[in-house]
Amino acid sequence: GESVGLHLPTLSVQEGDNSIINCAYSNSASDYFIWYKQESGKGPQFIIDIRSNMDKRQGQRVTVLLNKTVKHLSLQIAATQPGDSAVYFCAETPRFGNEKLTFGTGTRLTIIP
Amino acid sequence: KAGVTQTPRYLIKTRGQQVTLSCSPISGHRSVSWYQQTPGQGLQFLFEYFSETQRNKGNFPGRFSGRQFSNSRSEMNVSTLELGDSALYLCASRGFDEQYFGPGTRLTVT
Numbered sequence: 001g002e003s004v005g006l007h008l009p010t011l012s013v014q015e016g017d018n019s020i021i022n023c024a025y026s027n028s029a030s031d032y033f034i035w036y037k038q039e040s041g042k043g044p045q046f047i048i049d050i051r052s053n054m055d056k057r058q059g060q061r062v063t064v065l066l067n068k069t070v071k072h073l074s075l076q077i078a079a080t081q082p083g084d085s086a087v088y089f090c091a092e093t094p095r096f097g098n099e100k101l102t103f104g105t106g107t108r109l110t111i112i113p
Numbered sequence: 114k115a116g117v118t119q120t121p122r123y124l125i126k127t128r129g130q131q132v133t134l135s136c137s138p139i140s141g142h143r144s145v146s147w148y149q150q151t152p153g154q155g156l157q158f159l160f161e162y163f164s165e166t167q168r169n170k171g172n173f174p175g176r177f178s179g180r181q182f183s184n185s186r187s188e189m190n191v192s193t194l195e196l197g198d199s200a201l202y203l204c205a206s207r208g209f210d211e212q213y214f215g216p217g218t219r220l221t222v223t
Binding site: 036 | 117146148155156158168169171203205207211212213214215217
């Protein structure tokens with residue numbers, strides 16, 4: 001069945017360094033991918049998305065890379081700050097607007113001051 | 114503008130009871146989705162409503178149901194509660210862009 005997996009459950013990064021969070025997905029029909037950030041006591045917050053016709057997309061301090069050949073997604077956060085400490089989830093869906101998202105298990109990112 | 118609101122924020126119920134959770138989407142948003150989040154299963158899609166119609170459904174038993182009203186507010190109901198239903202229930206709404214999540218309702222079944 002469909003699954004979206006994360007390579008590491010936890011990641012610790014020094015403040016100011018860059019961090020990379022990885023995600024593997026199994027559904028080759030997936031067309032739309034999203035990264036979410038979830039802080040304690042809050043719902044997931046949209047970070048950045050990418051469609052399958054792209055392999056890279058940049059936002060403010062974040063970059064998402066998509067490798068469809070190996071079904072791999074990554075989130076790069078530049079110059080990490082204490083506020084970046086959270087759990088990060090990748091999610092996929094067959095198309096934009098289809099809310100039936102399949103989420104990964106999450107990576108807890110801790111920023112070391 | 115105001116975000117997605119969910120009520121109540123915390124709830125404790127006993128096995129066998131039923132529960133109704135409420136979600137008010139961002140003004141103007143017509144799509145409302147519900148998700149269950151547990152430590153063991155992670156985030157799982159329950160269902161989505163759009164203009165009062167269920168547009169998508171996840172793989173949950175029939176004890177889980179929902180509805181949407183004409184003002185886009187949505188409710189989800191869980192009947193005959195089981196211990197395994199203890200979870201954070203998240204609601205999300207979408208307009209024309211990204212999806213916005215509410216803070217969730219923490220349900221504990223004892």
